[in-house]
Amino acid sequence: MAQVEATTERIIAADAEAVFDALADYKDVRGKVLPAHYSEYEVREGGDGEGTLVHWKLQATSKRVRDCLLEVSEPTDGQLVEKDRNSSMVTTWTVTPAGEGRSKAVVTTVWNGAGGIGGFFEKTFAPKGLARIYDELLANLAAEVEN
Secondary structure, eight states, rough: OOEEEEEEEEEEESHHHHHHHHHHHHTTHHHHHOTTTTEEEEEEOOOOOOOOOOEEEOOOOOOEEEEEEEEEESSSSEEEEEETTSSSSSEEEEEEESTTOOOOEEEEEEEEEEEHHHHHHHHHHHHHHHHHHHHHHHHHHHHHHHO
16 A cells, blocks of 8 residues: 655635644534535544544546544644544645744645555546645635734
8 A cells, every 4th residue: 555645735814823723623623614615524523633534525527525523643843644544645734834923834745555556546536636725725714814
């Protein structure tokens, strides 16, 4: 099995702390900024960063739906890590300052891909599809926090 990785980033016209706080707010903000690819969103424990347990279904393609149950941790300042209990998928969100009143949000997801020809196609196409989904999510997040 090959590791598959998808990364997307965006400069947001808001302070890094405000962007991170919005991203870590699973109770009120996160559900609002998720694109239509996400369904059945539910906070099961916590709701604000570290210690949150959140569920959703992610429909990456018309045939591919991933049922996700994510444990959230904050290993360092400005970083959220979502580990899926149902798979090898780990998503890391990093928010850093990018000049006066601006921040850079980077999201990286890694998982163990399939083997064989299916794995080749997954490694080739899945990161592009996930990047499009994350682009939309980050645009929604920017619209939520920019003044």
